[in-house]
Amino acid sequence: xxxxxxxxxxxxxxxxxxxxxxxxxxxxxxxxxxxxxxxxxxxxxxxxxxxxxxxxxxxxxxxxxxxxxxxxxxxxxxxxxxxxxxxxxxxxxxxxxxxxxxxxxxxxxxxxxxxxxxxxxxxxxxxxxxxxxxxxxxxxxxxxxxxxxxxxxxxxxxxxxxxxxxxxxxxxxxxxxxxxxxxxxxxxxxxxxxxxxxxxxxxxxxxxxxxxxxxxxxxxxxxxxxxxxxxxxxxxxxxxxxxxxxxxxxxxxxxxxxxxxxxxxxxxxxxxxxxxxxxxxxxxxxxxxxxxxxxxxxxxxxxxxxxxxxxxxxxxxxxxxxxxxxxxxxxxxxxxxxxxxxxxxxxxxxxxxxxxxxxxxxxxxxxxxxxxxxxxxxxxxxxxxxxxxxxxxxxxxxxxxxxxxxxxxxxxxxxxxxxxxxxxxxxxxxxxxxxxxxxxxxxxxxxxxx
Numbered sequence: 152x153x154x155x156x157x158x159x160x161x162x163x164x165x166x167x168x169x170x171x172x173x174x175x176x177x178x179x180x181x182x183x184x185x186x187x188x189x190x191x192x193x194x195x196x197x198x199x200x201x202x203x204x205x206x207x208x209x210x211x212x213x214x215x216x217x218x219x220x221x222x223x224x225x226x227x228x229x230x231x232x233x234x235x236x237x238x239x240x241x242x243x244x245x246x247x248x249x250x251x252x253x254x255x256x257x258x259x260x261x262x263x264x265x266x267x268x269x270x271x272x273x274x275x276x277x278x279x280x281x282x283x284x285x286x287x288x289x290x291x292x293x294x295x296x297x298x299x300x301x302x303x304x305x306x307x308x309x310x311x312x313x314x315x316x317x318x319x320x321x322x323x324x325x326x327x328x329x330x331x332x333x334x335x336x337x338x339x340x341x342x343x344x345x346x347x348x349x350x351x352x353x354x355x356x357x358x359x360x361x362x363x364x365x366x367x368x369x370x371x372x373x374x375x376x377x378x379x380x381x382x383x384x385x386x387x388x389x390x391x392x393x394x395x396x397x398x399x400x401x402x403x404x405x406x407x408x409x410x411x412x413x414x415x416x417x418x419x420x421x422x423x424x425x426x427x428x429x430x431x432x433x434x435x436x437x438x439x440x441x442x443x444x445x446x447x448x449x450x451x452x453x454x455x456x457x458x459x460x461x462x463x464x465x466x467x468x469x470x471x472x473x474x475x476x477x478x479x480x481x482x483x484x485x486x487x488x489x490x491x492x493x494x495x496x497x498x499x500x501x502x503x504x505x506x507x508x509x510x511x512x513x514x515x516x517x518x519x520x521x522x523x524x525x526x527x528x529x530x531x532x533x534x535x536x537x538x539x540x541x542x543x544x545x546x547x548x549x550x551x552x553x554x555x556x557x558x559x560x561x562x563x564x565x566x567x568x569x570x571x572x573x574x575x576x577x578x579x580x581x582x583x584x585x586x587x588x589x590x591x592x593x594x595x596x597x598x599x600x601x
Contacts (some may be wrong), residue, residue: 196571197535197601199497201299202443203455204482206504207275207320208462209527211520213510213549214471215243216258216528222548226510228518229468237539245475248483254539255486255495256532257599261543261555262562264506268522271321271462274505279318279326281563281574281589286325290586293329294318295566296453298588300335302572305452308404310338313446315439315456319505330580337455342409343436408449409442422484425476432470435459437481444488447498461504465519467512478502486532499534499569503527510549525551529562535569535601542598560593568595 211228213219218232218241232241235253242250249256264274276284280292293301296312304311314337318324327336411419422441426434435458443454458478463470482502489495507527508520526545532538543555567574567588574589 196569197497198499198533198569198571200447200451200494201296201453201499201534201566201570202447202485202501203279203296203453204440204443204500204502205275205279205319205455205457206459206461206478206502207457208271208460209504209506209508209522210461210478211463211467211471211508212260212526212528212545213508214467214520215246215475216240216530217260217507217526217545217549218243219510219547219549222510225512225514226548228512228520230471237541240541243471243475245471246479249479252483252486255490256500256530256538257536257540257542259529259531259542259557259562259596259599260526260545261552262529262557262559262596263527263552264524264559266506266524268506268509268524270524271505271522274524275319275322276326277559278503278505278562280329281560281566282591284326286322290580291329292586292590293331293335293588294326294337294455295563295570296337296455297329297331297335298567298572299452299570300337301331301578302576303452303570306404306450309408309446309449309451310405311335311451312337312453313451313455314339315442315454316341316344316436317457318455319457320433320460320462330584330586331578332581337453342442343438404449408445408451411438411441411445414441414445422481424484425480427473427477430473431466432463432473433460434474434477437477440481440485444485447489447494448492458502461508462522463508463519464521465517467508467519469517482530489533495533497534499536499566500530500532502530507549523550531599536599537601540599542596555598557596558591558593560589560591561596563589564593565595565599569600 213226214228214230219227220232220241231244233244233247233250235242235250237253240253240258242253264277266273266277272286273283276286279294281295282292283289284292294312300311312335314324317339318326318337324339327339329335407413419438419441422437426437435456439456439458443456446454459474461474486495486500489498489500504527507523507525509523510520512518512520526549543557544553545551546553564574572588574587576588577585578588579585
């Protein structure tokens with residue numbers, strides 16, 4: 152069949168490009184240069200990379216980093232506070248390792264969504280984009296990782312924005328799409344769970360000469376199809392996407408980063424310490440912390456993973472005894488290893504969920520803490536965040552912010568500031584509408600920064 156045959160001409164370019172939503176939207180070089188210029192005008196960015204440990208459902212702030220030992224019995228719960236390495240900061244007794252390295256991170260107690268309690272879909276989208284976003288009816292603001300992927304992409308051999316597993320327990324991966332277009336959606340995979348999928352994607356036995364020939368054929372095919380269709384913003388950057396995909400498949404860099412057999416067994420066991428063989432509550436996988444460290448070492452800009460499910464309406468303290476020790480050990484190990492490798496100062500590490508838990512839990516057996524959107528904690532380390540710092544405070548019961556209140560927009564702007572991205576940057580949506588990365592002009596959280 153010749154390239155000019157009638158049956159070929161009757162197909163549109165879009166018909167040939169249905170490859171699992173992997174079409175791309177191009178990057179405007181002037182936008183990139185403008186963003187970098189503005190960022191450089193404010194000083195060199197402190198952070199080059201970021202890890203997000205997302206604690207879906209909302210970890211209990213008054214059982215972890217905002218202890219209230221003098222509150223009434225039906226508020227303070229069962230866990231006792233222990234002293235940390237940072238004078239004046241007490242943490243829950245189930246986090247001895249994080250207590251002893253409190254001089255390496257910042258705890259923020261004064262940022263909250265202030266949403267109506269119980270909204271498991273609104274809050275994750277707010278935190279992960281820095282803007283109020285709903286599953287429908289509002290602008291599809293991008294996740295910060297997607298913005299990084301657009302303006303500061305990583306090496307061609309690695310995904311710029313990696314998600315290990317799902318983004319969030321309730322909204323799944325529905326937040327992945329944004330008005331930046333599918334070009335900058337996260338690369339979602341989980342080598343710990345979906346071994347078949349990752350094997351197909353990264354098969355080392357791939358015959359590269361044949362693969363290269365196929366790539367060349369696709370390029371010729373695409374060139375012919377491009378002449379037949381008008382430019383479509385959903386497929387405008389497909390050539391670049393294909394090249395990136397081919398580069399990843401040709402290179403061993405991603406495959407090596409995901410290969411935990413290259414780690415010593417003692418290192419793997421170090422991350423897994425405190426992880427029970429069986430869990431009543433979804434706990435997440437401690438080896439996601441190790442994979443995140445390996446991807447950061449390889450040069451990946453952003454790695455996100457969801458660590459279990461922290462929605463404890465009953466059996467709060469049973470669940471806590473299962474989940475908190477693993478979180479304590481795995482996060483402490485990650486911070487230690489990043490610091491030992493000289494990567495912590497240039498890598499932001501975040502641990503947070505969409506909300507806190509209701510301080511008043513009662514004293515009955517099986518007591519639990521319900522949703523609470525008016526107070527929570529954020530643990531932030533590295534990348535320009537101060538070492539050994541507490542920002543803000545809540546009242547004596549842990550119910551309301553009482554000092555240094557900030558909106559979530561401020562946190563998003565703070566992350567962009569550290570990453571060297573102008574939060575006031577105007578980007579164009581797929582329908583050519585101009586929108587700022589963070590709509591509201593909120594102040595950054597200066598107290599938390601070096």
